[in-house]
Amino acid sequence: MRFLDRRIHLITGKGGVGRTTVTAALARAAARHGRRTLALEIGDPDGGYSPLGRLLGRETLSETPARLSQHLSVAHLWAPVGHEGFLRSVLPGGPLIKSALKSRALRKFLDAAPSFHEMGVFFHLLLLLEATREDGQPEHEVILIDMPATGHTLALTGLPDLLLGLIPRGPVAKALRRGQAFMNNPAQAAAWVVTLPEQLPVTESLELLDGLARTQVPIGGVLLNRYPDDPFDPEERAALDAFMAQHPAQGGLALKRIDQAQGAADRLRAGTDALIVSLPEVWVDDPGPVLEAQLHAAMRRTP
Ligand SMILES: Nc1ncnc2c1ncn2[C@@H]1O[C@H](COP(=O)(O)OP(=O)(O)O)[C@@H](O)[C@H]1O
Ligand SMILES: [Mg+2]
Numbered sequence: 409m410r411f412l413d414r415r416i417h418l419i420t421g422k423g424g425v426g427r428t429t430v431t432a433a434l435a436r437a438a439a440r441h442g443r444r445t446l447a448l449e450i451g452d453p454d455g456g457y458s459p460l461g462r463l464l465g466r467e468t469l470s471e472t473p474a475r476l477s478q479h480l481s482v483a484h485l486w487a488p489v490g491h492e493g494f495l496r497s498v499l500p501g502g503p504l505i506k507s508a509l510k511s512r513a514l515r516k517f518l519d520a521a522p523s524f525h526e527m528g529v530f531f532h533l534l535l536l537l538e539a540t541r542e543d544g545q546p547e548h549e550v551i552l553i554d555m556p557a558t559g560h561t562l563a564l565t566g567l568p569d570l571l572l573g574l575i576p577r578g579p580v581a582k583a584l585r586r587g588q589a590f591m592n593n594p595a596q597a598a599a600w601v602v603t604l605p606e607q608l609p610v611t612e613s614l615e616l617l618d619g620l621a622r623t624q625v626p627i628g629g630v631l632l633n634r635y636p637d638d639p640f641d642p643e644e645r646a647a648l649d650a651f652m653a654q655h656p657a658q659g660g661l662a663l664k665r666i667d668q669a670q671g672a673a674d675r676l677r678a679g680t681d682a683l684i685v686s687l688p689e690v691w692v693d694d695p696g697p698v699l700e701a702q703l704h705a706a707m708r709r710t711p
Contacts, residue, residue, distance in 0.1 A: 411707045414598050420555045421602035426633040430602050431554040432463035433699035438550045439480035446548040447482045460554045487528025494531040498579040526567045534587045565623040598628025605669035614679045629683030636689050638666045
């Protein structure tokens with residue numbers, strides 16, 4: 409299953425590992441492959457400054473997708489849009505929405521807070537996934553989400569199961585099942601764990617992979633970001649090690665980083681069967697273009 413054949417990609421991982429940078433690079437790469445691509449951030453559109461938007465060329469985002477180029481758009485996923493969109497889809501006309509909020513079944517549903525927020529986000533995503541153009545084709549062929557912190561991610565991916573347990577029938581359940589048909593389907597969705605080639609991040613990413621698997625979200629793979637360049641072949645390295653042993657000098661730190669990265673990558677490989685894609689550490693102000701070029705090429709071959 410190639411990256412571009414799937415509709416939804418959840419970009420997850422601990423803060424600071426490069427989630428937003430990688431999401432932006434993936435979005436640009438998918439758009440360059442000619443897919444109508446939508447990059448999403450979860451949050452409040454009045455929150456002002458958007459890190460994802462800024463990397464893509466927009467300081468602020470709204471809940472309505474903004475076109476950045478022929479194939480690339482960006483927006484905020486915003487819970488109230490989902491709440492309202494959901495009510496509109498089950499009820500004709502505005503005034504009914506008020507009375508619907510009084511319905512017992514719906515109240516029970518809303519009382520399942522704190523899932524209320526996730527539910528709104530989930531339904532907003534569903535609206536975007538199901539949006540079609542006049543020719544019946546999806547408005548957004550590939551949707552990428554810069555996911556929030558780990559706990560929120562698992563709350564979102566675990567939401568359908570949780571709510572279907574509470575309310576197995578009715579329009580809410582129906583919509584949740586439509587969402588599951590996307591989110592839990594390996595032909596449609598993939599979660600990607602961004603991490604760094606260091607011990608603690610690797611441990612955390614293995615835990616996150618377990619958590620994601622428990623919520624039945626298909627795993628796309630691990631994006632091992634900021635992998636340091638190793639310019640030496642084994643022979644050169646052996647010579648260098650011999651030299652360094654006698655002259656413990658400054659270069660030792662860089663070599664140690666390379667070795668640590670290798671050790672962390674080995675541990676990652678031992679801990680998961682998931683696909684692992686390494687992305688280089690890029691020593692320029694904006695690593696975006698280099699990552700985009702690599703991901704663009706990888707999308708052709710990535711299973
Ligand atoms: N491959 C990379 N090489 C060099 N710097 C990177 C790379 N990926 C991300 N960064 C830098 O790391 C910092 C954090 O990245 P960001 O995408 O904001 O992380 P997150 O969204 O996970 O918090 C940024 O300054 C970004 O430019
Ligand atoms: Mg970020």
